[in-house]
Structure formats: structure tokens, C-alpha cells
Amino acid sequence: MNILVTGGAGYIGSHTCVALLAAGHSVIIADNLRNSKRETVAKIMQIAVKEVAFYEIDVTDSRAVDEIFMNYKIDGVIHFAGLKAVGESIEMPLDYYYNNIVSTLVLAKACQKFNVNKFVFSSSATVYGDNTVPFVETMDLLPTTNPYGETKSMSERILTDTAKANPSFSVSILRYFNPVGAHESGLIGEAPNGVPNNLMPYVTQVAKRKLEKLRIFGNDYPTVDGTGVRDYIHVVDLAEGHVAALGNLINGVHTYNLGTGKGTSVLELIKAFDQANNIKIPYEISDRRPGDIASCYADASKAKNELGWEARLNIYDMCRDAWRFEKNHK
Numbered sequence: 001m002n003i004l005v006t007g008g009a010g011y012i013g014s015h016t017c018v019a020l021l022a023a024g025h026s027v028i029i030a031d032n033l034r035n036s037k038r039e040t041v042a043k044i045m046q047i048a049v050k051e052v053a054f055y056e057i058d059v060t061d062s063r064a065v066d067e068i069f070m071n072y073k074i075d076g077v078i079h080f081a082g083l084k085a086v087g088e089s090i091e092m093p094l095d096y097y098y099n100n101i102v103s104t105l106v107l108a109k110a111c112q113k114f115n116v117n118k119f120v121f122s123s124s125a126t127v128y129g130d131n132t133v134p135f136v137e138t139m140d141l142l143p144t145t146n147p148y149g150e151t152k153s154m155s156e157r158i159l160t161d162t163a164k165a166n167p168s169f170s171v172s173i174l175r176y177f178n179p180v181g182a183h184e185s186g187l188i189g190e191a192p193n194g195v196p197n198n199l200m201p202y203v204t205q206v207a208k209r210k211l212e213k214l215r216i217f218g219n220d221y222p223t224v225d226g227t228g229v230r231d232y233i234h235v236v237d238l239a240e241g242h243v244a245a246l247g248n249l250i251n252g253v254h255t256y257n258l259g260t261g262k263g264t265s266v267l268e269l270i271k272a273f274d275q276a277n278n279i280k281i282p283y284e285i286s287d288r289r290p291g292d293i294a295s296c297y298a299d300a301s302k303a304k305n306e307l308g309w310e311a312r313l314n315i316y317d318m319c320r321d322a323w324r325f326e327k328n329h330k
């Protein structure tokens with residue numbers, strides 16, 4: 001199939017392009033490079049030993065999007081393009097609502113106009129809010145405490161209503177848990193600008209001595225050791241989840257958790273990092289981070305039963321591959 005991958009030069013998008021090419025699909029990337037680099041497109045082609053088409057466009061620009069649909073017979077869209085920093089979304093709510101909502105509207109409209117019925121959307125476990133773990137797809141969504149999270153709940157709603165009105169539209173909403181790690185080649189991975197907000201890139205930068213020590217945000221949560229518990233998922237597993245979702249699209253909207261189903265605390269993660277890479281991460285305990293919840297992990301059974309997909313890689317693989325990328329990355 002010819003798949004339009006918005007945000008395909010980004011962290012999860014680039015790994016998914018590699019997985020799509022390996023599965024025999026053709027890939028057309030649309031990315032404005034706001035949070036990624038053009039070199040990543042070359043690296044995708046280097047890993048896959050295949051060509052991809054690349055359009056440096058903003059997917060909120062409906063004319064530019066329509067032009068791609070006119071140039072190619074698009075069979076399906078995977079929509080990754082979006083802004084994703086929780087803290088920044090509180091400072092710049094209008095940018096986040098505009099970018100993340102308008103991009104979804106423009107792409108859904110283009111699908112209607114050009115009769116494209118396959119749509120896969122990047123959502124987030126953040127839409128569950130502070131529900132009881134494990135999070136199941138049937139749970140009511142709770143407020144997310146930040147504009148970023150709200151853009152995901154709203155986009156889910158927009159796609160659900162669109163599919164209701166258009167019975168041949170097939171949408172897969174994928175709720176990612178905490179994507180980490182990198183491709184085993186070490187060529188592509190997560191390279192945040194500035195000081196990382198997320199745990200794994202922070203840990204790898206401490207390991208590289210770019211940062212002095214990790215601050216653990218609270219050790220008084222009701223968890224195994226008091227630190228926050230998350231469902232870390234290797235980005236290569238996550239990428240393969242998209243190929244599975246695309247291959248199993250059925251009419252209507254279907255929502256899947258993409259996680260491992262296993263929670264890991266912050267202290268467990270830095271212990272696993274030491275075991276995988278033989279590097280001790282210095283840390284101090286600091287206050288809780290506002291907006292954080294104690295525990296977040298998936299009930300991952302629906303994706304396994306309906307898509308035939310489950311995560312293969314464990315926390316040691318994630319720590320090893322994240323570190324390999326950080327070491328190689330200038």
C-alpha cells in the first residue's frame with residue numbers, strides 16, 4: 001500500500017517508516033521538520049535500503065496536503081504529526097490546539113475528498129488521566145491536566161464522529177504508553193531539543209555526562225518503591241504495532257492500547273539501565289512533578305487478540321538501545 005506518514009521524520013514516525021518499508025509498503029512522508037531533521041529521512045532509507053518520498057510541508061496547510069493526495073494514490077494515512085511537550089502545551093495552548101487539531105481535521109477531510117478509508121492515529125495513554133491501573137480501552141476518559149492531552153482526546157472524538165458519519169471510514173486509534181529505545185542500528189532514535197522532559201532521554205544524557213544527575217520526581221507514591229510507575233515500550237515494538245493496525249483495519253473506529261502491560265518504577269528503570277549498560281546513574285529525590293500520576297500501565301490484551309500484536313522487547317533491550325543511540329548521537 002502507499003502510506004502517507006505525517007510526522008514521519010520524528011521519533012516514532014521514523015521507526016514506523018522503517019517497519020512499513022520492511023513489510024513491503026511504500027512510504028510518503030509529510031513533515032515540516034519543526035521537531036526533527038531532514039537527515040533522518042536519509043537514515044530511514046539507509047536502514048530499509050529503500051526509497052521514500054519526502055514532502056517538507058505543514059499538514060495544517062490543506063492545499064499542500066491535497067497536492068500529495070493528487071500526486072499519489074494514497075491507500076492509508078498514519079498521522080503522527082503533532083506537538084507533544086506537556087509543559088510547553090501549558091505555556092502555548094493555542095499553538096498546541098491549532099497544530100494538533102487542525103492537522104487532524106485537514107487530514108480527515110483530505111481522506112474524504114480523495115476517498116481514502118484507512119486512517120491510523122497517534123493517541124496517548126494520557127487520555128486515561130488518573131484512572132485505576134491497568135488502563136483498558138473501555139474506560140471513560142478523564143481530564144488530562146494539560147492542553148496536549150486534551151488535543152489527543154479531542155482528535156479521538158473528531159475521528160470517531162467522522163467515522164460515524166462515513167461508514168466506510170476505518171480508523172485505528174492507538175494509545176501509546178511510554179515509548180523509549182531506538183533502532184538497533186543506532187542511526188535513528190529520540191533526540192529532544194534542550195534538556196529532556198522525559199525520563200529515558202534524561203537518563204541517557206546523565207550516562208553521557210551531559211547532565212550531572214537525575215532528579216527523581218517523588219518517592220512517596222503508592223507504588224512498589226514510592227517512585228512513579230510507567231509502561232515503557234520499545235519504539236521498534238510500537239512501530240510494528242502500526243503495521244499490525246494498518247493490516248487489520250475494519251470499518252468504524254477501533255481503539256488499542258500499545259503497551260507491554262508491565263509497569264516499571266523509576267528506580268527499577270535506572271537499575272535495569274545499570275544492568276544493561278554497566279553504568280550507574282547518580283540521582284537525588286526531589287518533589288513530585290505537578291500533573292504526574294502514580295501509576296500508568298496498559299491492559300494490552302485487546303491489541304494481542306484483535307491485531308495479533310504484542311511487545312517482544314523488554315526493559316533491558318530498551319535501556320541498551322536507548323544508550324547505543326545516545327552514544328552515537330552528536
Ligand code: NAD
Binds near residue numbers: 008013058082
Ligand atoms: P516527534 O516530535 O519526534 O515527531 C512528530 C513529528 O511531527 C516531528 O517530526 C515534527 O516535525 C512533525 N510535525 C509536528 N507538527 C507538524 C505539522 N503541523 N506538519 C507537519 N509536521 C509536523 O514526536 P513523536 O514522539 O515521534 O510522537 C509522534 C506522535 O505520537 C505525536 O502525535 C505524539 O503526540 C504521539 N505520542 C508520542 C508519545 C511519546 O512519548 N513520544 C506518547 C504518546 C503519543
Ligand code: WQD
Binds near residue numbers: 197215227
Ligand atoms: C516517567 C516517570 C516521572 C523525568 C509523558 C507525557 C505523556 C506521554 C509520554 C505523549 C514519571 C519520572 C521523569 C525526570 C523523573 N507523551 N521522571 N525524573 O510523564 O509518564 O509521560 O510522556 O503522549 O503524555 O506526559 O513520562 O518520561 O516524563 O516520566 O523522575 O527527570 O519518570 O515523574 O514517574 P510521563 P516521563
